[in-house]
Amino acid sequence: MTAPDDVTAERADAARNRARLLEAAARLVAERGAEHVTMQEVAEAAGVGKGTLFRRFGDRDGLLIALLGEAEAEFEEAYVSGAPPLGPGAPAGDRLVAFGCALIERIAADTDLGAALGRQVIHERRHASRTGSAFHRHVSTLLGEAGVDGDHDMLAHALLAFANFETTDYLHVGCGIPVARLQATWVDLVRRVTTDRQVSWPPR
Amino acid sequence: MTAPDDVTAERADAARNRARLLEAAARLVAERGAEHVTMQEVAEAAGVGKGTLFRRFGDRDGLLIALLGEAEAEFEEAYVSGAPPLGPGAPAGDRLVAFGCALIERIAADTDLGAALGRQVIHERRHASRTGSAFHRHVSTLLGEAGVDGDHDMLAHALLAFANFETTDYLHVGCGIPVARLQATWVDLVRRVTTDRQVSWPPR
Incomplete structure (x- = not known):
């Protein structure tokens, strides 16, 4: 004993x-x-x-999945309770911009781990994952807070369809589009969806 | 001889x-x-x-791929030279709406063929395919014709990230979101991106 x-x-x-x-x-x-x-x-x-x-x-995949999990937990911490504009305390439009731009910035790191883990694992994990629904909830909530008139749930799906790993990885790695241009597109999308022409990146 | x-x-x-x-x-x-x-x-x-x-x-996959190719050729014919609002002759905003809504309507047929062919084949075909770039060119061109001020290429990627097979199949089949709600979201996105509040679906 x-x-x-x-x-x-x-x-x-x-x-x-x-x-x-x-x-x-x-x-x-x-x-x-x-x-x-x-x-x-x-x-x-x-x-x-x-x-x-x-x-x-x-095994090795288990280690890499745990690593990805850690990175995701840190990111979640940052957007849920970290410093503004990613965390609370900034206007919702600015937080939306910060969130998408941070997400896009993570492509390089994710691509590397992703390549090692194989597309399939990543794909299944993302779609089914708690992380995916946390992202969706976050963006949907911010759209509400930003006073957007519309179907927040669906608009969040639409915005994340662009900023998700599959799309940004395809555009960045597959088509060679620089991270800055992807982020500028995200900012533009947020502006058009929120009709808040003030939001910008990097934050004011 | x-x-x-x-x-x-x-x-x-x-x-x-x-x-x-x-x-x-x-x-x-x-x-x-x-x-x-x-x-x-x-x-x-x-x-x-x-x-x-x-x-x-x-083999069977070859037949199904040919079938998908036929369906895609018909669809291309419809949006390139068919009747408005999908084909030429309608305002660009209306054509954008018609295009996305038609694309979304095709999920059910594609899902069925897609399931038989396996995700992977479909995924590779779409991303690499002539069809994918034809869709992108079409949407990008219409955004220009609609007088949208912005990066048409990237906005087209963003819009298609929502209306593409992977996303709509996931939302429709995986999350149970009805086709009508997906289409309404597309219309809303086009309105926000083009700032043309007149576009609607079904067409006026």
């Missing part, structure tokens, strides 16, 4: 290992791209046994 | 067989769904040998 204190210590250990592994993986992926990072290297960089790495994340 | 007349007769025969096979396939697919149609049935319904069917289209 394990004493309660041991259980607590074990849990703290596990949490620390998990954080270390994800931090090391994120660093290595950022440095050299997801497809050039092995499980062995992640374990070594984190100073954690390879067995622990596999026990925790199953 | 075959005499020139024989060659001509053979070609006419081949064209007739092809048309018959596609017509029979389209009818059977419409009646019972692509996944419930066998090559044998298509050959019988067309009154053409099964060997000819396989020689002409390779």
Whole structure:
């Protein structure tokens, strides 16, 4: 039998290992791209046994999915409770602009992880995912707050159809359209939908 | 050696067989769904040998791809040179509305064929396809004709990101959003982008 204190210590250990592994993986992926990072290297960089790495994340895809999950959690934190204009405290139109532009800025990082995970996984995850519906709820709410007259739910779907990973990845990577032009289009869309000609990016 | 007349007769025969096979396939697919149609049935319904069917289209996927190609050619004909408001002769705003609404109306047919062909094939075809760029050129041109002030190319991408097969199929089949609501959203988007409050669907 394990004493309660041991259980607590074990849990703290596990949490620390998990954080270390994800931090090391994120660093290595950022440095050299997801497809050039092995499980062995992640374990070594984190100073954690390879067995622990596999026990925790199953396999390489599991690790990358966890990494994507972490990045998404951070992003959610930023737009739900972070600093304005992405977080609360700015006018709804400005927050819409900041949200889409931040989303578009994440293409490069997502593309890299996405390539490693394969289109299919990403595609299924996005469509079905909690993240997808959180994005939709966020944009729909901001459209309401901006006083837009119309079907907020559907307009949010329409806006996100442009700013989602599939479209921006296709336009950026597939057609070579620079991030700045994608962001300018998002700003233009928000202006037209909210009829708020004041919104701009970068924020005033 | 075959005499020139024989060659001509053979070609006419081949064209007739092809048309018959596609017509029979389209009818059977419409009646019972692509996944419930066998090559044998298509050959019988067309009154053409099964060997000819396989020689002409390779396999079932080849037949379905040809079918989709036919449907797309008909649709292209309709929006390039058919009756207004889809074809020329109506104001650009009305033509934009008609185009998107027609595109959305085709989801059900495409979904059925799409399911049989598999997401992947459809996805690759659409993104890479001549059809996709023809749609983009069409919408971009109409935005110019409607006197929209902005980046027509990018606005066309943004509008089509909503009206494309992936998005509308996901919203209609995946989320249960009725075609009428999708079309109303398209009309609303066109109104906001063109700032032409007159456009409507069904056409005036």
